[in-house]
Amino acid sequence: MNKVRYVGLDLGSKTVGIATSQGIIVSPYKTINFNENDFEDCINKLTPELKDLTPEKIIVGYPKNMDGTLGHRVEMVEHIIYLLTEKKICNLEDIIKIDERLTTRMAKSIMISANISRQKQKQKKDTLAAQLILETYLANKG
Structure with a gap:
């Protein structure tokens, strides 16, 4: 068991980026791939990860328009949150929604600045976006 205080999620239509933190430093964890728009598949693959990590809070990127x-x-994010709570994977009060505007763009910019190849960027963008979402929460929570 890898108990962490916080898990950050960047939810997409076919991937979920995951980052973790004990409260100060945020680390990329992994990206889960699932069948496009098959959110039951998403939950089935995400559940064992969340059970292993046992977070106190789940910080979810909330995709507002600019x-x-x-x-x-x-709607997609709300549906995934509904499934997480409906299947008793977590309680609604354990989920915090964070405005994720610009996190994907920031992740791309960081990777370009670091001269990361396009192929590696594709592999890392979701966990980096989750990392940025979780860092935003931690920076503003206290």
Whole structure:
């Protein structure tokens, strides 16, 4: 068992980036791939990871539009949150939604600055986005 205090999730239509933290330093954990828009498959693959990590809080990237309104991707995130709570993987009060505007763009910018190849960027963008989401939460929580 790898008990952590926080898990950050960057939820997509076919991947979930995961990052972890004890409260100060955030580390990339892994990316889970699932069948596109098959959120039951997503939950089935995410559940063992969350059970192993046993986080106190799950920080989820909330994909607002640039103008602050809620777009269609919010429905996907809300559905995944619903499945997590419906299947008793976690309680709703253990999930914190964080505005994730620009995290994917920031992740790409960081990787380009670090001269990471396009192939590696594709592999790492989801965990880096999850890392940025979790770092945003930790920076603003206290």
